[in-house]
Amino acid sequence: MDQLAALRVFIRTVEAGSLTRAAAELGLPKSTASKLLSQLEQHLGAKLLQRSTRSLALTSEGSDYYERAGQLVAKLHDLDTDLQHRRSLVSGRIRVDVHSTMAHAVLIPALADFRARHPGIEVALGISDRPVSLIGEGVDCVVRLGRLADTTLIGRTVYEDHLITCASPDYLRRHGPLTEPTQLRQGHDLVGYFSALSGEAKPLVFQRGAEKIKIAAKGFQANDSMGQVSMILNGLGVGQTFRSTVKAHLASGALVPVLEEWTAGTEPISVLYPPAKQQNVRVRAFIDWLVEHLDAQTGRS
Structure with a gap:
């Protein structure tokens, strides 16, 4: 059972006064919403709602559960909203160097998705097979193909x-x-x-x-x-x-x-960055996105 989904169905059903309306508002088939609600009651071992063809009412257990569950779901919503807001505020410029074919075939076609997630980050993309000095040339991170020899950098092998x-x-x-x-x-x-x-x-x-x-x-x-x-x-x-x-x-x-x-x-395909960039939120945001995207490209996620 997806307990969070079941909680949302329960709360929306109470607030809408109808399982049918709740399912429609959540974009779920009514049968799925009903099944989630039944699974939640089975999981709790308690009846939460008294349902008939014409009416719907909370039981005493359901009333107490609704109050507490509502607070929990509201906190989760606030947490999601806060994180999304903080991510949208990440801004500034990063310099990324990428192997030529990977830049053209894999990375550039996906950069619109990165911009949608982080509109405040400006990406300066260096495209070359020439090995660069990250520290000497002011590069924040680099995507490299092949075995890693530079032990002064932090590396994440993606696949x-x-x-x-x-x-x-x-x-x-x-x-x-x-x-x-x-x-x-x-x-x-x-x-x-x-x-x-x-x-x-x-x-x-x-x-x-x-x-x-x-x-x-x-x-x-x-x-x-x-x-x-x-x-x-x-x-x-x-x-x-x-x-x-x-x-x-x-x-x-x-x-x-x-x-x-x-x-x-x-x-190996790896992402490398200097230790000084480890706490840079812009670099972390780009690397996390890049790893997720490369995973998806290889069908691993």
């Missing part, structure tokens, strides 16, 4: 994102189907990714059971993840990228997963 091997339908029509990773070593174009910091190119990795294959991406390469995805979309070759950032392209058919019997591994 593990799967790497996916994919290509455009046009590319596959021109080059034929793929059944084994080793086919990529000849007769195929690859789209790789290299670090904007070190210049090191990441190989394409394939694993099936104990077997692991690494293939150097010697075709096209980009040091910006959005650029890499754009290359794959435009039929320049086969590449590996994060599933969450190309989910829409996979759903539309603009990209096609290949070599699905082979896993490409996972990387």
Whole structure:
């Protein structure tokens, strides 16, 4: 039984003088409201209302319970209103840095929801795969992909994102189907990714059971993840990228997963911020919202 919902049905029924009107005002089917009321009485082991087809009256137990329950629900309403009011008053500017593909595919489409929740917070969004110095560049928090090495920051790992091997339908029509990773070593174009910091190119990795294959991406390469995805979309070759950032392209058919019997591994998606920002209400509000949104994106909430 949802006791809070049952309490609201009971209080509204008393105040409306009718279960039918109470159900309508609460947006519930009458059968649901009646069931909640019956469950509440069973839970309490007491009759709260004397009901007939024409009248409704409180029992002595119901009268006492109505007075106390009304006070409780009123306090809960005041608590909700106060919290919503305080959240609406949070204001100021925050600087957030985000990985390129995640910014375009995941974060930017959801920023209207953040603005609706926190209209007073101004978000300055830095979009780049280049690692930034949070303290040196005045960044409040950053979303990063990969294993965390900077121990001076506070980090919240949100989820593990799967790497996916994919290509455009046009590319596959021109080059034929793929059944084994080793086919990529000849007769195929690859789209790789290299670090904007070190210049090191990441190989394409394939694993099936104990077997692991690494293939150097010697075709096209980009040091910006959005650029890499754009290359794959435009039929320049086969590449590996994060599933969450190309989910829409996979759903539309603009990209096609290949070599699905082979896993490409996972990387953590984390939110990091300097210890000095731990008590900043604007930063906390953004991080809490971001974690909730990323959870929803991965279907975990």
